[in-house]
Amino acid sequence: MTQTDIFHYPPELFELLIETIPLLNRSKKSVILFFRGAGVPEKLLKDISDKIETDKDSINKFEIARTILTRVNEKTDTYIRERRELLKRIVEFESFTNCWESDQYKAKGLVAEIRNIVNVKDTFTRMKHEKENEQAKHTAEYNKKVEKIKERAELIEKNKKEFYSLFGISNPHERGKKLESVLNSLFSIFGILVREAFTLKGDNGEGIIEQIDGVIEIDNQIYLVEMKWKKDKIGGEDIFAHLGRIYHRTGAQGIFISASGFSDSGIIASKEALINKAILVLTDLEEFINVLDNDKDLLQYLKTKIRKAIIDKDPYTKP
Template sequence: MTQTDTFHYPPELFELLVETIPLLNRSKKSVLLFFRGAGVPDKVFKDISEKLEADKDGINKYEIVRTILTRINEKTDTYLRERRELLKRVVEFESFTNCWETDQYKAKGLVAEIRNIVNVKDTFTRMKQEKEAAQSKHTADYNKRVEKIKKKKELIEKTKKEFYGLFALENPQERGKKLEAALNSIFSIYGILVREAFTRKGDNGEGIIEQIDGVIEIDNQIYLVEMKWKKDKIGSEDIFAHLGRIYHRTSAQGIFISSSGFTDSGIVASKEALVNKAILVLTDLEEFINILDNDKDLTQYFRAKIRKAIIDKEPYSKL
């Protein structure tokens, strides 16, 4: 028994119990013992016991069962445990040899019917519970997605303000640091793995011999990121410097981000790198602002730029 006991007996089950319990017990006193064994308090059938003592033929087994069942069935909250135990005893009843011989087959049939009703009701209850559990999980998942979207929007708004605030800064060093932080933030928002700026020192005390603004990973490919905020466009000198870092790392590729665009010589240098199988995608800072303003997917955007660089040999494309 699992769930049927949590409700009062429905009419169909009630009538079956009225028909069955008298057959499972040979005498009227046995019927009372059956109820007592299920935990039904004596006070529930005290008057019936007294009536039997006074006039044993004044009430039959069916009347006894119906009266007691009615009393415990009406008190929904009071006799939950007793109804449960009573029903459990009926569906698990196996000693039909204790019944009157003429009642045995009928008793077996009625018990089987009760078992069937209980099983069907339990099946529907389980189905309902599974459905409710699925709905609950769906609601929880939905709320998590909503919360994730909300947090993403909040981060995007925060990052937008950081980007816009850069244009008011006059100190190049402060601006450079905040630019790195803002770009790292936007990469993180769109699920691109980021390693923030790092430096490489020489083996013989040469100090810092190389500085890289950042490292990101897109589709299991490593890209070294360089960021420059200059008045003038980025030329071939800066491009070659970044390409040097890429060439010194097996299978690494690159992304160059500029606040002022690129010169023709810088674009040519990036195109020529493709001959040496080095991909250097050129990106304007305004492209990031456009992505944030229009809620574009940064990963998809860069995938398209990378494809454009490889297939069309256009490392500097605005999509």
């Protein structure tokens, strides 16, 4: 119901106005003045006003009210202001002593009933507007969420392509710099707090092609992350080196990412660390590809691996 609808008199209100206006005005001329005071155009009043002057007994106050109200109510858009003003004058009417004494109580009752109808309509209008505003708010929020999901999906797709492209890069340093960017972006996309950005370290000697280190936070726990892209599988020596960094940071745990897998000695070294209350989760680079290809949540995936390491003493599980 719009504001216009409130002042376009429905049948029940229309009939009440026809009964009320004559009671609020003692004479036929007073009824005309009441409408004139509300801004009703003279062209809607003149023929009735002339009739009162020439043959006042040919029409009564109720017929006057019905005729003028019908004219005012016929054109929805034209007389909005006049309909509004008429209602305003009635609901704010207080001088019932100006009515005929025999009409006062009835006039008060009718005005009260009109006030109630107007208030109810106003209430429903406000409720409708509030509902529409709430719906608009929900729609905006929904669209915002959809847009975020779309943007996230686009970022994941971009990240996936960049991950795939790593395997086609032969230059170790170039590949390492790109991997650095991919890891930082990937953790950010999945809401994993990167405390220290992944950066390229090390050199090209001793079979190490590149080494990437960073620090992330999962469930308020700090994890030192090391990524190595070697020709051979990661063995115990590399695992113990990373464990040394973990032991030197109070309360820290670790994640080791390998592009070439882990040897038996590397897995055993990680299991032994669990005995000493140090968590070192082993992850293949291909697992990240699997997460992206199958629309998995990287954060939940890592949480599952961490729980498996703690509960099952298995640092190299693949959920």
